Amino acid sequence: MEVARRHPTVATIVELGSSRSGRPIRALRIGSGDKVALLFGCPHPNEPIGAMMLDYLSERLASDAELREALDYTWYIVKCIDPDGTQLNEGWFAGPFNIETYVRNFYRPPGFLQVEWTFPIDYKTLHFSRPLPETKCLMKVIDGERPAFLYSLHNAGFGGAYWYITRPVPKLHARLHEIAKRHGIPLALGEPEVPYCEKFAEAVYGLFGVKDTYDYYEKHMDKDPASLISGGAGSDEYAYARAGTFALVCELPYYYDPRIEDTSPTDRTRRDTVLESLEASEKAWEFIRETYAELRPLLQNPSSPFAVAIDDNLKHVPASIEAERKWATTAEDTLRPATGAEAFDSLVVRRFYNELSIGMLWRLCREELARASDPRTSRVLGDIERELDRKLSLECSALEAELNYRVVPIRDLVRVQLASGLLFARHLLGEDAV
Known part of the structure; x- marks a missing residue:
């Protein structure tokens, strides 16, 4: 040093x-x-x-x-x-x-x-x-x-x-x-x-x-x-x-x-916005689960850091979503109107974080595609990679259009x-x- x-x-x-x-x-x-x-x-x-x-x-x-x-x-x-x-x-x-x-x-x-x-x-x-x-x-x-x-x-x-x-x-x-x-x-x-x-x-x-x-x-x-x-x-x-x-x-x-500082009340309850965000997260993780089920049998390196992370997240994230849903439907504080910042966090920012795991799945697929030598395996991996690439491009473009963000x-x-x-x-x- x-x-x-x-x-x-x-x-x-x-x-x-x-x-x-x-x-x-x-x-x-x-x-x-x-x-x-x-x-x-x-x-x-x-x-x-x-x-x-x-x-x-x-x-x-x-x-x-x-x-x-x-x-x-x-x-x-x-x-x-x-x-x-x-x-x-x-x-x-x-x-x-x-x-x-x-x-x-x-x-x-x-x-x-x-x-x-x-x-x-x-x-x-x-x-x-x-x-x-x-x-x-x-x-x-x-x-x-x-x-x-x-x-x-x-x-x-x-x-x-x-x-x-x-x-x-x-x-x-x-x-x-x-x-x-x-x-x-x-x-x-x-x-x-x-x-x-x-x-x-x-x-x-x-x-x-x-x-x-x-x-x-x-x-x-x-x-x-x-x-x-x-x-x-x-x-x-x-x-x-x-x-x-x-x-x-x-x-x-x-x-x-700037919406992350908006404390004005919206016309939706905090419970509604949290539950909607959890539904979106469930859909994202169902997509990850289904895609990973196709990809996993083809892995030459199942101990890849990306594979290990996705494996573990699939075991624990769904339970986390379930617990948060039970909290949201029972906590009295979720019955008040959501602020603009809370609604933005639930409905927009959470989508950004969902994309990060899809990005790791895409990196895993590319890693395996570069390693594959069998033509059939390469073809299947190529199909999965293109679907993940398409989804990432669409979702990131949608977020870019919806957000007014600053670096x-x-x-x-x-x-x-x-x-x-x-x-x-x-x-x-x-x-x-x-």
Whole structure:
């Protein structure tokens, strides 16, 4: 790491381990403050903005003694915690930054292969004890250094800015809003990521963990919740249990449409819009299931990352849709009129996320088509690939026509992540200034 080479007296490299494919995972340790902060980028491999923020922060901390003194931490910075998965997203990193490029080059692993969601947990009937090698790298820092502050650097694909924190800090919630608005990024005022997270303020939520997911399934499903959960605990959940760590997640969009901030009431109930969105998701996943049933017998590499992700999602996404439908039809809050932002989130943004899994299925088919040597297999794969290609083109074109979206400049995403992190890092030291 160049920062350690340029600033050897304040920055050192800590070898944490290796990824599943053998890529080294290292932390940059900077400073020698009383508290420890752990920051890591690419917790999901389609979320690379944090790596760029950490590039800037590392150099600034190492070169600025006054800043290090003001921020009295020993910093552990991991630029990319999932290098293997991140490589599978590189096709969209250079642009063009539009919906179709993103969809056709997207990869996200299933829950049990996500670094962020594979920490050990024993809760009721859920017993997960298979942390990934990358997860063990984070566990090494958490267990050994007991960080006071943990910052997992996420991005949302489409929408607005929102944050998760360990506990409410009312005096800082409006400050987060100001940071986003200062850089022209709207707040995500539509539906929350999951129905069961606790709302502290507009676009500010309590961190939710696998225990919360378990309890939600226990309430809304007749099956053992453990059978519906693919992974384990989250990084914040694990760090809090080990060290009482305060964690921050800052979710920032690559694209946004102004409707994500529309709080005016519509003429439809929130229940109606959520149920319509779930019906659309069911149709999308039925298409994926039927197409994958044709494709799977032809796979020469059933352990392809795309095949593993689709296999696991087909086991768990339908149950998630069923649970959300039961929540939507029983929660009293869904009877009020949906806001414009909530309706937009349910009826438009959700379609964007459905396309991402179809994009992974298309990538799997192309991967197999390039490998096939038998003429009959090539012909069948070619037919499937053309159908998937046609569907992606039609759906992405429809979204492009329906959306009035803007691509958020990377520098603004980096600045908001940086300012949000510094806000809470200083708060935990007993200061309030950004």
